[in-house]
Amino acid sequence: MTEPHETGARPLRVVVDLNRCQGYAQCCYAAPEQFEMRGHEILFYDPTPPSEKQAEIARAAQACPVRAISFDTGAKA
């Protein structure tokens, strides 16, 4: 069962720290198909966006005033 090391590229993955999130909704403007506000301040987001959305996700992370969005591109460093 041992997998010696991580291998290959992983897909694009996103997580939002919803303790930090204050519902400013800047991510929803930067990447409208990936982030959505529901009700007054519930954020729904796609944690596995298609890889062509990477630039949008990066813009959303940059736009967040409380820096709540983290993502990884699957690329090996």
Place this chain on the structure above:
Amino acid sequence: MSADRGVVVVGASLAGLRGAEALRRGGYAGPLTLVGDEPYQPYDRPPLSKHVLAGELRPDATALPHLVDLDATWRLGQPAVGLDRAARMLRLADGSALPYEKLLIATGARARSWPVTEKTGPLPSGIHTLRSRDDAAALRAALAAGPKRVLIVGAGLIGCEAASCCRDLGLAVTLADPNPTPLARILGSRIGGVIVSCLDTAGVDFRPGTHVDAFEADAAGRVCRARLKQGAAIETDCVIVALGATRDTGWLAEAGLMADEGGLTCDVACRALDADGQPAPGIYAAGDVARTPNPLHVGRLAAFEHWGNAVAQAGHAARNMLAAEDDQQEYRHLPAFWSSQFGINIKGVGLADGADTVAVMQGSRASRRFLAVYGREGRTIAAISFDQARWLPAYAERIEAGVAFPPILGATDQSIKDFGVPDFPQPRSR
């Protein structure tokens, strides 16, 4: 640190992953192994009881991003079954032994299952818990099959989120709890009463003061009825047992550490304590499993099942794992959680239980949009927001500073007319 043994992280969930990343960020370049009992890479739990149940996200969409290139060895689907501290060896279920120089224990917790005894016999099928990715996948499949009535036992955060999802799916739902309102233990019934009105609007059959005694099966062995202690019964073909979690410490039974189903006791530096109360050399803990003293709650040991605590404590433990013996820093953390249910974003900071007063500072309970603060003996100890999250950080700062209750008087949009006893249930007998 010895080069060949390296660091082993037991538990491949949020705390384990973020702890491993913090070790690499902190400059640790030696061997790193992550051990997990589930066959999956670390995943995010909060969506399971919301979007996964609702069918909006696939269970495997919850895999967490890796924020650092870990260059780690993964032993997934391989539970740890024992710990030999003298030999510094972890024993795994397949019989193999894993030597370590330093160990980070992040095995988390498991859903408290319905008790099965000789008298009760085996449980009928159709009774679910909701904690792991597999739990969520199984429950999602059961809900998608269109049960006639879902019975949720326990109106804590998970029970309420599940009730909210079931109503969104158009399913008939009964929510049973021994307390007068949902969320009674964490928020008290004064604030929990707001959820009662949400349940009512959403069409959930809420049964307060209700003790489920046993389940009955039909001829096919499927659950068909829950018998109540009071004698009545509830017809149901799908049950969600949402009675909280027990810490995953069973594998430490022979390890000589201070561990039980309430957690693995640690010191303020996140070092696991041995049976004599001394830090066990090289062993740290973080996340749901770690029961630590908290400088913000003097004299109290607590293990938090909070996302933010898993991240922060794992990072702190990793920092101390790499630091010298005389540079072990204290973990200070203000507990914080969030939940979304019935279209409302609920967020909390601090620990409200034990409060003697709660005051609504902004908004109103009737509008279901408010911020309330909890006080104990004249000090502000916690705050909760229902769709008022932007106010919360200001209160969090005051709670950390231990200011007098009530804090922040004279802000705009504020008049304290609604205050009183929070109305917590009696503590559970242990």
